[in-house]
Amino acid sequence: MLTAMLVATPWRLCRLWARDERGSVAILTGISLTVLIAFAGLGVDVSLWLRAKSNVQSAADAAANSVAAAAALPGATWANSSARIQAEANAASAANGFQNGMNGVTVTVNYPPLSGAYAGNGNAYEVIIGAPQKLYLASVLAGVTAPTVTGRTVALLNTTTLGPTCILGLSPLAKAVDVTFNGNTAVIAHGCDVDADSPSASSINTNGGGSVTAANIYTVGGISGNNVSLDCGAVGSSGCGNTYIPSSIKDPYAGLAIPSGSGSGSTNWSGQISNPTGVLSINGGLQMSGGTLDGTSGVTIILTSSNPSSDNGVFSVTGTAQLNITAPTTGPTAGIALWADGNLPNKEDKFTGGTTNGINGAIYLPSHDVKFAGNSNSNANGCTQLIAYNIIFTGTSNFSHNCTNSGVKDPPGPSQWSLVE
Numbered sequence: 001m002l003t004a005m006l007v008a009t010p011w012r013l014c015r016l017w018a019r020d021e022r023g024s025v026a027i028l029t030g031i032s033l034t035v036l037i038a039f040a041g042l043g044v045d046v047s048l049w050l051r052a053k054s055n056v057q058s059a060a061d062a063a064a065n066s067v068a069a070a071a072a073l074p075g076a077t078w079a080n081s082s083a084r085i086q087a088e089a090n091a092a093s094a095a096n097g098f099q100n101g102m103n104g105v106t107v108t109v110n111y112p113p114l115s116g117a118y119a120g121n122g123n124a125y126e127v128i129i130g131a132p133q134k135l136y137l138a139s140v141l142a143g144v145t146a147p148t149v150t151g152r153t154v155a156l157l158n159t160t161t162l163g164p165t166c167i168l169g170l171s172p173l174a175k176a177v178d179v180t181f182n183g184n185t186a187v188i189a190h191g192c193d194v195d196a197d198s199p200s201a202s203s204i205n206t207n208g209g210g211s212v213t214a215a216n217i218y219t220v221g222g223i224s225g226n227n228v229s230l231d232c233g234a235v236g237s238s239g240c241g242n243t244y245i246p247s248s249i250k251d252p253y254a255g256l257a258i259p260s261g262s263g264s265g266s267t268n269w270s271g272q273i274s275n276p277t278g279v280l281s282i283n284g285g286l287q288m289s290g291g292t293l294d295g296t297s298g299v300t301i302i303l304t305s306s307n308p309s310s311d312n313g314v315f316s317v318t319g320t321a322q323l324n325i326t327a328p329t330t331g332p333t334a335g336i337a338l339w340a341d342g343n344l345p346n347k348e349d350k351f352t353g354g355t356t357n358g359i360n361g362a363i364y365l366p367s368h369d370v371k372f373a374g375n376s377n378s379n380a381n382g383c384t385q386l387i388a389y390n391i392i393f394t395g396t397s398n399f400s401h402n403c404t405n406s407g408v409k410d411p412p413g414p415s416q417w418s419l420v421e
Contacts, residue, residue, distance in 0.1 A: 049133050053149040056131050059096035060151030064127040064419055066092040067109055068155035071125060072415030078111045085109060085125070093129055104132040104148075113154050116421050123157045124420070154421035162218050162249065164401035165410045166192035168387045169203070170251055170366055178203045178219075178390055181210025181227070185393045189214035191231065192401035195411060196221065197249045204228065210393060217243045251387070252409035253364055258304050258341055259332045276301075279333055285313025288321035295325045296358075300333035304341035314368065315340065315349040327361025327407060334407030335385075337361030340368045346389060359384050362408055372397055383408060 066088040070081060078085070086109050090100045093107045100107040106129065113119050113126035133146040166189040169178025178196035181187055187194075187210065194212055196203040196219040204217060206225030215231045217223060223243060259279050276295045283305040295301070305311040315338060317323060327337040337359050340349065344367050351363075352373040363370075365388040372386070373394040383403035401408075 049147060049149060052131060052133055053151070055096070056098060056129050056149050057151035057153075059093045059098045060127050060129045060153040061419060062096050063089040063092040063107065063109075063129065064125065064153035064155040065417075067125045067127055068157060068417035071155075072157060072417060082109075082111070085111075089127055098129055098131055104130075106130045113421075116152075116154060118154050118156060118420060121156070123159070125155045125157075126152065126421075127155070128152045152421070153419055155417050156420045158416045158418065159412050162193060162195060162411050162413045163216055164192040164403070165195055165252075166190075166214070166385055166399035166401050167194040167391065168249065168251075168385075168411060169196040169198065169389070169391050170387065171198050171389050172220075172248060174199050176200055176203065176390060177205045177224075179205070179212075180208065180390075180392045181206045181212050181225075182208035182392060182394045183210060185210030185395055185397070187212045187393050187397045188399070190398065190400040191215050192399060193218060195219065195249050212393075218249060219243060220248055249411050251366060252411045253336065253362070253366070253387070256332065258302060258339075278328070283313065284311065285316065287316045288323075289316075289319040290321050292322040292324060296360075298326060298328040300327060300336050300339055300361075301325070302333075302339045302341065303344065308341045308343040309345060311341075311344055312347060313344070314347045315351070315365075318350055318352045322358065324358030325361065329405060329407045335362050335403075335409055336364050336407075338363045338365075340365040342366040344368065349388070352395075361385070361406065362387060365389065 067085050070076065070085045070088045071078075073081070076084075086107075089109045090107050093100060093105075098105045098107070108128045108130075110126040110128070111124075112121050113124050116126070118124040118126075129151045130148050131150075132148045135146045167179060167187075169176075171178050176198040177200060178198045179194060185208075189212070192214065193216040194204065194214040195217075198219070199221040201222040202224030203219045203221035204212075204223045206212060206223075206227040208225075209227075211227035211229075213229050213231070217228060217230065258281075276293075276299045277297045279300050279302060280295075281302045281304055285303060286301065303311070303313050303315065305313070323338075325337045327333070327335050329335070333339065338361075347368055349365055349368050349370045350373065351370065360383045362385040368388055369390040369392070370386070370388040371392045371394065381402060382400055383406050384399050385401065385403070385408055386399070
């Protein structure tokens with residue numbers, strides 16, 4: 001009997017313990033609290049990651065703005081400015097707390113963008129910033145790994161033009177007077193602009209007694225003299241636009257290569273020259289004091305040589321000489337009627353009398369000064385553009401810009417940008 005009771009007691013105790021519910025709440029509470037604390041820790045970590053995501057996106061926005069500002073600088077291209085553009089992105093990202101190469105942070109600039117609606121767009125820049133995150137309270141959960149948060153922004157450059165441009169002085173020198181109106185000169189740019197690239201306070205100068213009227217006057221520097229007016233009224237009057245451009249005014253034909261063509265030595269023409277077409281290259285200069293050059297079927301006359309830096313040739317069209325030239329509308333010289341190679345030394349071209357009445361296209365003299373004298377009136381109803389290093393007017397002249405489909409180009413305006421993705 002005693003032996004049976006001893007054998008039965010352990011089994012009875014087990015049954016009693018199994019039925020005993022005392023302390024179970026504490027056990028369940030302990031287990032539940034562990035799980036709750038783990039997920040609460042995960043919630044805290046996720047909130048930190050979301051905050052980091054917001055911060056890295058702000059850094060990407062700032063970097064994209066810096067990239068766009070660098071890319072919009074005059075003459076900047078991805079080919080010649082990629083290192084600077086990347087450096088601007090790195091600096092802006094670091095200023096916002098994400099330094100490229102530190103703690104696994106990466107700052108990538110893609111030109112053109114590799115993804116999104118602007119993938120492959122040559123005016124867009126893509127900035128992507130990646131920042132690996134850490135586990136904090138959520139580290140107690142098995143299998144949980146910290147993410148890498150990323151920010152991505154696309155900046156789109158919007159290139160504008162300054163407007164139809166009839167006259168542009170290209171000299172960037174601080175003391176240069178790019179466009180001068182002397183004597184009793186009265187220059188009217190009918191519905192088009194007069195521009196100067198020099199930062200000089202008198203980059204456009206009417207102090208010599210001349211006057212100019214234009215749709216707009218744009219200059220990196222300033223205007224000297226009071227004989228300047230805009231189509232909308234006096235400069236600075238109510239309703240008239242700002243004449244100041246904070247960065248350089250770009251040469252619209254910069255980068256064009258001199259094409260091959262027929263060539264001759266220094267040429268002194270008189271009499272009738274009829275219907276040259278295509279490209280007429282001249283070594284040593286073009287001098288005309290009489291006669292007419294008719295090239296209305298599309299011709300560009302170029303001053304150049306195999307060694308342009310030592311070529312002193314100029315355009316000298318004076319007296320009763322008459323130019324009737326229409327520039328080609330297509331091809332490598334589209335829009336340009338007269339062209340002096342930009343590698344020629346700085347010399348002075350002369351157009352006097354009534355010589356330029358019949359020019360339709362651009363007179364493009366990027367390294368030459370030019371004197372427009374006498375009554376060199378371009379066709380007031382035509383398409384004439386004058387671009388030279390420095391320009392001096394000493395006689396009445398009229399310009400117009402009826403240049404639709406002519407191939408004539410206008411200077412690009414300051415680049416603007418917007419964040420589009």
